[in-house]
Amino acid sequence: xxxxxxxxxxxxxxxxxxxxxxxxxxxxxxxxxxxxxxxxxxxxxxxxxxxxxxxxxxxxxxxxxxxxxxxxxxxxxxxxxxxxxxxxxxxxxxxxxxxxxxxxxxxxxxxxxxxxxx
Amino acid sequence: xxxxxxxxxxxxxxxxxxxxxxxxxxxxxxxxxxxxxxxxxxxxxxxxxxxxxxxxxxxxxxxxxxxxxxxxxxxxxxxxxxxxxxxxxxxxxxxxxxxxxxxxxxxxxxx
Numbered sequence: 001x002x003x004x005x006x007x008x009x010x011x012x013x014x015x016x017x018x019x020x021x022x023x024x025x026x027x028x029x030x031x032x033x034x035x036x037x038x039x040x041x042x043x044x045x046x047x048x049x050x051x052x053x054x055x056x057x058x059x060x061x062x063x064x065x066x067x068x069x070x071x072x073x074x075x076x077x078x079x080x081x082x083x084x085x086x087x088x089x090x091x092x093x094x095x096x097x098x099x100x101x102x103x104x105x106x107x108x109x110x111x112x113x114x115x116x117x118x
Numbered sequence: 119x120x121x122x123x124x125x126x127x128x129x130x131x132x133x134x135x136x137x138x139x140x141x142x143x144x145x146x147x148x149x150x151x152x153x154x155x156x157x158x159x160x161x162x163x164x165x166x167x168x169x170x171x172x173x174x175x176x177x178x179x180x181x182x183x184x185x186x187x188x189x190x191x192x193x194x195x196x197x198x199x200x201x202x203x204x205x206x207x208x209x210x211x212x213x214x215x216x217x218x219x220x221x222x223x224x225x226x227x228x229x
Contacts, residue, residue, distance in 0.1 A: 031215050042219035091160050109160025
């Protein structure tokens with residue numbers, strides 16, 4: 001497909017379980033971002049990958065959250081020992097270069113994964 | 119910590135009315151973007167403003183970046199029902215492509 005895809009689209013889990021969320025960025029995009037969106041709210045930055053550089057993890061809310069990006073393409077966001085406050089929509093985005101100062105470097109968002117922790 | 123305050127949070131108007139959404143910060147941003155998001159989808163970029171005082175127009179939408187690059191506004195002229203959605207402003211948050219988002223404005227345009 002031409003856009004960013006995410007799976008699953010919906011995930012319901014029990015408190016304390018681990019979950020993995022997947023993101024397939026647009027082919028050729030070197031930058032990949034994860035954001036979290038609570039109901040009707042703006043997006044909260046979680047983590048950013050740019051090429052082979054060390055990821056910017058400054059937005060991860062706790063050490064239960066981790067993410068990796070294999071082969072410079074697919075990314076997985078893992079939440080361990082889920083809590084009810086982790087319930088949100090998790091959005092992934094990719095961009096060509098990650099250099100936001102270039103107005104042509106648009107972040108393209110996937111449809112998100114809606115996570116519900118019971 | 120860079121923050122963006124967006125107002126109003128909710129806006130319900132009749133078709134044909136004009137509206138303005140504001141995005142304010144105490145921090146300077148190198149660029150600021152506006153997105154529109156529909157239910158079940160990710161945000162879609164509408165515009166990027168880079169230069170202080172810059173004004174960009176997209177059909178009935180007018181975007182302005184403040185002279186000091188700390189604030190921005192989105193003005194919609196003669197709103198249509200198709201304008202309904204969540205409007206988000208986002209500022210470039212320092213190094214790399216990290217974006218700092220405002221809380222969003224939920225716009226409902228009624229026929």
